[in-house]
Amino acid sequence: MILIETILFFHDIIRQDEKLLIRELNYINASYKLINIDNYLFMFPGSAQLGLAFPRTISQHKTQLVAQLNEAVGNRSINSLRSIIMGNNKAATMAALSRLNVPIPRSIIAHPGIASRELELSYPLIIKPVQGSWGRMVGLAKDPRDLSLLIRHRAEEGGAFILQEFIEKPGRDIRVTVVGGEAVAAIYRYSPGNDWRTNTARGGRAEAARLDPELEELSIRSTNAIDAVYAGVDIVESGNGYKVLEVNVVPEFKNVMRVTGINVARKIVELLMLNARRGE
Numbered sequence: 001m002i003l004i005e006t007i008l009f010f011h012d013i014i015r016q017d018e019k020l021l022i023r024e025l026n027y028i029n030a031s032y033k034l035i036n037i038d039n040y041l042f043m044f045p046g047s048a049q050l051g052l053a054f055p056r057t058i059s060q061h062k063t064q065l066v067a068q069l070n071e072a073v074g075n076r077s078i079n080s081l082r083s084i085i086m087g088n089n090k091a092a093t094m095a096a097l098s099r100l101n102v103p104i105p106r107s108i109i110a111h112p113g114i115a116s117r118e119l120e121l122s123y124p125l126i127i128k129p130v131q132g133s134w135g136r137m138v139g140l141a142k143d144p145r146d147l148s149l150l151i152r153h154r155a156e157e158g159g160a161f162i163l164q165e166f167i168e169k170p171g172r173d174i175r176v177t178v179v180g181g182e183a184v185a186a187i188y189r190y191s192p193g194n195d196w197r198t199n200t201a202r203g204g205r206a207e208a209a210r211l212d213p214e215l216e217e218l219s220i221r222s223t224n225a226i227d228a229v230y231a232g233v234d235i236v237e238s239g240n241g242y243k244v245l246e247v248n249v250v251p252e253f254k255n256v257m258r259v260t261g262i263n264v265a266r267k268i269v270e271l272l273m274l275n276a277r278r279g280e
Contacts, residue, residue: 005276006051007032010066016254020265048073052276060088079249086226087249091130096225103243108163126164167238174235176219180271183216185262206255
């Protein structure tokens with residue numbers, strides 16, 4: 001006998017991406033429940049909501065909490081707690097990718113006490129937080145003075161950060177969307193104006209990109225490296241070939257759908273339904 005679990009759709013703000021997912025869930029008449037975690041998640045003691053957890057929160061902290069609580073009460077998450085922890089931590093992602101020999105930029109994980117003269121990276125270089133999204137708190141150091149100022153700023157915030165070689169790229173990077181072990185779509189993201197960051201959330205322009213076999217293999221391998229089943233993989237073109245920058249475990253895809261015409265939301269919902277089927 002096959003049981004279909006209710007999909008527990010956890011959210012805070014419902015953006016266009018979430019609206020597209022809800023549309024597809026309604027289209028197939030799926031059993032799902034919208035849960036605004038800004039109200040509450042679970043009440044203890046008491047009966048927990050049972051089903052397949054689908055976290056779609058903006059905050060990485062909230063996403064991790066959703067996965068932790070759901071796995072604690074016996075639910076499964078579409079992306080497991082381990083994959084969410086790994087994906088939300090850029091340093092852990094770099095470590096997992098490096099272990100599997102996935103090409104990445106040369107990177108140093110450091111605390112604010114590091115001295116810039118001890119670095120084994122050439123300028124310019126990138127300094128970014130271990131956790132964060134949309135290009136926030138990411139800086140470019142062109143020389144030791146820039147780096148010292150940025151490190152001092154990080155020291156005020158506390159916590160580790162990543163120093164990374166600056167990749168000379170053709171004014172763009174690539175976002176590949178992976179769903180259920182398949183690279184389903186790719187876009188180029190072009191830098192807005194003179195900004196070297198390409199995040200579309202910062203005004204970057206999106207265009208459809210061709211998925212060549214190497215790009216497909218690299219994005220799927222990167223998603224598998226952190227045990228995710230769906231993700232957005234950020235890849236840059238360098239003089240030495242592709243290099244993976246990040247693996248996002250709650251990826252935005254509205255721009256992917258807009259410029260490629262590929263219904264990513266439907267593919268994610270199909271993956272949800274496949275995972276909601278449980279044999280008894």
